[in-house]
Amino acid sequence: MKVLGVVGSMRKEGNTGKLVQAALDGAKGAAEGVRTQLVPLSTLEIGPCQGCYEVCSKTPYRCVVKDDFPSLLSRMEDADGIVIGSPLYFPVPSRLVALCERVVCLAYFHDRRGHKGPHVLEDKPCAFVVATGGGEGVEVLRYLFQFALAARMTPLTLKRYPYYGVVGRGDLEKDEAKPVEAARDLGRLLASALEE
Ligand SMILES: Cc1cc2nc3c(=O)[nH]c(=O)nc-3n(C[C@H](O)[C@H](O)[C@H](O)COP(=O)(O)O)c2cc1C
Numbered sequence: 001m002k003v004l005g006v007v008g009s010m011r012k013e014g015n016t017g018k019l020v021q022a023a024l025d026g027a028k029g030a031a032e033g034v035r036t037q038l039v040p041l042s043t044l045e046i047g048p049c050q051g052c053y054e055v056c057s058k059t060p061y062r063c064v065v066k067d068d069f070p071s072l073l074s075r076m077e078d079a080d081g082i083v084i085g086s087p088l089y090f091p092v093p094s095r096l097v098a099l100c101e102r103v104v105c106l107a108y109f110h111d112r113r114g115h116k117g118p119h120v121l122e123d124k125p126c127a128f129v130v131a132t133g134g135g136e137g138v139e140v141l142r143y144l145f146q147f148a149l150a151a152r153m154t155p156l157t158l159k160r161y162p163y164y165g166v167v168g169r170g171d172l173e174k175d176e177a178k179p180v181e182a183a184r185d186l187g188r189l190l191a192s193a194l195e196e
Contacts, residue, residue, distance in 0.1 A: 001194050003027045003187075004079035005038040006072075008086035008096035012040055015131035019168050019183045020085035023129055026187025027081070027194075034191055039075065041095045044068035048094075049101040057109035061120045069102050077120045081127075081190045082153070084144055088132035091139045100147040107151055119152040125193040127156045127186050128165030129179075137167040156189055 005024045009016035017040065024036035045067045055064050063070055076082055086096050107119055128144045130137040141164035148155040157163050166186050168179030 001031065001034050001080045001191070002078065003034060003036045003081045003083065003190065003194075004075055005036065005083040005085065006076075006099075007038060007040040007042070008084065008093050008099075009040070009131065010042045010093060010095070011087075012042060014087065015168055015172055016085040016087045016129070018172060019129035019131055019166065019179060020083050022180045022183035023083040023085075023127060023166075023187035023190070026184035027083075027191040028187075029184075030188040030191035031195055034194075037075070037079075039072065041093075041099065044072060044095075046072065046095055046098045046102070048098045049105045051105075053109075057106045057113060057115070060110055060115045060117055061106050063102055063106055065102070069099065072099070073103065073106075073120065076124075079124070081125045081194050082121075083127050083129065083187065083190065085129045085131070086140050086144060088130060088135050088137045088140050092143050100143075104147065104150045122152040124153045125156060125190055126153045127190045129183050129186065130165060130167045131172075132167060132169050134170050136162070137169070138162050138164070141165045141167065154193075156186070156193060158186070158189075 005020040
C-alpha cells in the first residue's frame with residue numbers, strides 16, 4: 001500500500017512537513033507493507049487553473065497546462081491513500097489552492113462531458129493536518145474537506161475537535177493538543193481505512 005504526503009507549505013523544514021511526516025510514520029507503523037512518499041509543493045511548479053473550458057478533461061482528467069501538475073496528479077492517483085498538509089496562510093497557500101482548483105476543474109468537466117469512467121481520485125481515503133502560528137486553523141481543514149469531496153475522495157474524520165483533521169499551533173512540542181502524536185494516530189487511522 002502506498003501513502004502519499006503532500007506538503008502545502010513553502011517552507012521545507014516547517015511544521016506542516018513535520019505533521020505530514022508524523023502521519024506517514026503512523027501509517028507505516030500501523031500495517032505491513034505500507035510505503036510512504038512525501039512531496040513538498042515548494043519543489044514543484046503548479047500554476048493556477050487557466051480556465052481552458054473547451055479542452056479541460058476532454059480526455060478524462062487531462063489538463064493541458066504544461067507544468068508539474070499532471071505528474072503530481074498521477075502520483076496522487078497511484079497512491080492508495082493521501083495525507084494533505086497545509087499551513088494557515090490567510091487561509092490557504094496559493095500553490096495548494098492552485099493544486100485544488102486544477103483537480104476540481106478536471107472533476108467538474110469529467111461529469112459535464114459525460115465521461116462514464118470513475119474519477120481518478122474516487123473513494124481514495126485522505127487525511128488532513130494543518131500548522132498555524134496560533135490560530136485555530138479550522139477554516140483550512142474545512143477548505144481541504146470541501147476539496148476532497150469535490151475530488152470524490154473519502155476524507156477521514158476524527159471523534160475529537162477539530163474533527164476534520166489535526167491542527168498544530170505554534171511550537172509543536174509546546175502545543176497541549178500534542179499534534180505530532182495526533183498526526184501519528186491519524187496516519188494509523190488512514191492505514192486501517194486502507195486495509196478495510
Ligand atoms: C502568508 C501567511 C499568513 C499567515 N496567516 C496566519 C494566520 O492568519 N493565523 C496564524 O495563526 N498563523 C498565520 N501564519 C503563520 C503560519 O500558519 C505558521 O507559521 C505555520 O507554522 C507555517 O507553516 P510551516 O511551519 O509549515 O511553514 C501565516 C503565515 C504566512 C506566511
